[in-house]
Amino acid sequence: MSGARFEVLVPPPAEGGTRARLGRLELAHGVVETPQFMPVGTNATVKALHPDDLDEVGASIILANTYHLYLRPGHERIRNLGGLHRFMSWDGPILTDSGGFQVVSLSDLRVVDDDGVTFRSHLDGSVHRFTPEHAIEVQEALGSDIAVAFDQPVTPSSSWDVVADATARTHRWAERSLAAHDRPDQALFGIVQGGLEPDLRAESVRFIASLPFDGICLGGLAGDETPEQREATLDLAIPLLDDDPRPRYLMGLGSPADLLEAVHRGVDLFDSVLPARVARTGQLWVPGGRINIRNTRYQDDPEPIQADCPCLACRRFSRAYLAHLFRAKELLAYRLATCHNLTFTLDFMARIRSALRTSTFPAILPELRLRAGRVHDGEASVQSA
RNA sequence: GGGUAGGUUGAGCAGGUGGUGAGCUCAGCUGACUGUAAAUCAGCCGCCUUCGGCUGUAGAGGUUCGAUUCCUCUCCUGCCCA
Numbered sequence: 001m002s003g004a005r006f007e008v009l010v011p012p013p014a015e016g017g018t019r020a021r022l023g024r025l026e027l028a029h030g031v032v033e034t035p036q037f038m039p040v041g042t043n044a045t046v047k048a049l050h051p052d053d054l055d056e057v058g059a060s061i062i063l064a065n066t067y068h069l070y071l072r073p074g075h076e077r078i079r080n081l082g083g084l085h086r087f088m089s090w091d092g093p094i095l096t097d098s099g100g101f102q103v104v105s106l107s108d109l110r111v112v113d114d115d116g117v118t119f120r121s122h123l124d125g126s127v128h129r130f131t132p133e134h135a136i137e138v139q140e141a142l143g144s145d146i147a148v149a150f151d152q153p154v155t156p157s158s159s160w161d162v163v164a165d166a167t168a169r170t171h172r173w174a175e176r177s178l179a180a181h182d183r184p185d186q187a188l189f190g191i192v193q194g195g196l197e198p199d200l201r202a203e204s205v206r207f208i209a210s211l212p213f214d215g216i217c218l219g220g221l222a223g224d225e226t227p228e229q230r231e232a233t234l235d236l237a238i239p240l241l242d243d244d245p246r247p248r249y250l251m252g253l254g255s256p257a258d259l260l261e262a263v264h265r266g267v268d269l270f271d272s273v274l275p276a277r278v279a280r281t282g283q284l285w286v287p288g289g290r291i292n293i294r295n296t297r298y299q300d301d302p303e304p305i306q307a308d309c310p311c312l313a314c315r316r317f318s319r320a321y322l323a324h325l326f327r328a329k330e331l332l333a334y335r336l337a338t339c340h341n342l343t344f345t346l347d348f349m350a351r352i353r354s355a356l357r358t359s360t361f362p363a364i365l366p367e368l369r370l371r372a373g374r375v376h377d378g379e380a381s382v383q384s385a
Numbered sequence: 386g387g388g389u390a391g392g393u394u395g396a397g398c399a400g401g402u403g404g405u406g407a408g409c410u411c412a413g414c415u416g417a418c419u420g421u422a423a424a425u426c427a428g429c430c431g432c433c434u435u436c437g438g439c440u441g442u443a444g445a446g447g448u449u450c451g452a453u454u455c456c457u458c459u460c461c462u463g464c465c466c467a
Contacts, residue, residue, distance in 0.1 A: 327413095
């Protein structure tokens with residue numbers, strides 16, 4: 001392949017009990033420092049944001065969705081208009097998700113067989129078929145920096161047999177994706193599945209890592225499993241990749257606590273809708289937890305969301321103003337809140353990279369954990385920054 | 386002053402033409418959200434000691450076993466006429 005060049009700048013220390021590492025990923029449209037978080041722009045836009053806002057929050061790579069863009073506006077149309085970067089006016093790197101996740105998120109609209117998946121469009125009910133070859137073709141038309149192999153995720157409640165079946169299918173589809181991929185300026189990542197089953201997960205890591213992908217995605221860990229189950233799965237999977245020179249991408253996790261624990265275990269890349277989605281409902285991330293800006297107590301609060309935050313919202317607006325915008329359902333609310341949460345997230349990743357660069361990560365891990373809170377538990381909720 | 390239509394839980398309504406009115410939409414309160422069918426969804430939203438109980442249909446009387454419903458008077462609102 002080689003639409004990508006990955007280099008580990010600071011490997012994990014021999015002593016220190018962490019697999020966290022600092023890296024650098026070179027892609028067709030730019031360099032991505034890792035560990036890194038990718039904001040999600042499913043429909044060729046990060047909801048509520050202008051591309052200038054993406055620069056502003058510090059995004060260096062974003063994710064877009066193959067399935068959604070295939071359905072609307074259509075990958076051929078995007079190709080004819082000069083590709084996804086030009087279409088959405090974002091010059092930085094883009095990773096396209098293969099559409100495999102829609103196999104679970106649109107579970108009542110599809111039928112899986114060994115060759116591929118037949119979907120009914122969530123937009124108009126029309127019938128479409130995705131195969132590994134088709135998913136690659138669409139991603140090549142879009143022209144993303146990183147394409148991803150078509151997979152079949154499972155949910156934590158799936159039985160061993162179902163997980164085994166889906167994982168085996170994902171492996172066959174991985175080989176077919178590689179065979180179909182033909183664009184030298186585009187990287188291709190493969191996806192590890194295996195659910196929470198230790199034997200299947202380990203087998204999947206070994207199999208996917210045996211193929212000449214540019215990066216390794218860890219899938220199926222953004223569902224209803226507990227943080228402990230996720231972390232246990234990472235503790236199992238990552239050591240199997242210790243001698244592997246490629247970037248590791250944990251798909252779909254984005255709470256600060258999840259990011260930190262996964263970096264600690266050796267993950268380089270992340271994406272999640274969480275910070276942006278949660279922002280649109282008024283949950284704003286601050287050191288130690290989060291606040292719900294819609295709560296009554298913020299209506300008269302003249303302070304910014306977070307005192308030391310450099311984001312578009314915190315630079316010049318009060319909590320009271322944000323509270324008002326949300327109550328009035330004003331569009332600016334969604335933009336400001338999304339800017340804040342993405343700024344918080346990307347700044348958090350920058351702090352982690354800074355610690356890795358200076359080899360102080362193990363030392364400041366407790367401090368970073370405090371900053372992250374246990375947001376994924378719905379536990380820590382602080383009242384003021 | 387006469388006529389007429391009305392007065393239902395913060396707002397707006399539905400319903401109820403003698404037999405258990407707490408139903409809807411807003412507003413409000415709280416929570417959830419992780420490779421986006423999500424500016425969405427869920428719970429609460431008269432009072433209490435809440436697996437239940439109580440109160441409540443403008444007010445006061447009356448008829449009746451029983452009244453939100455029928456009768457009388459009063460108050461309030463819209464419209465029409467003087």
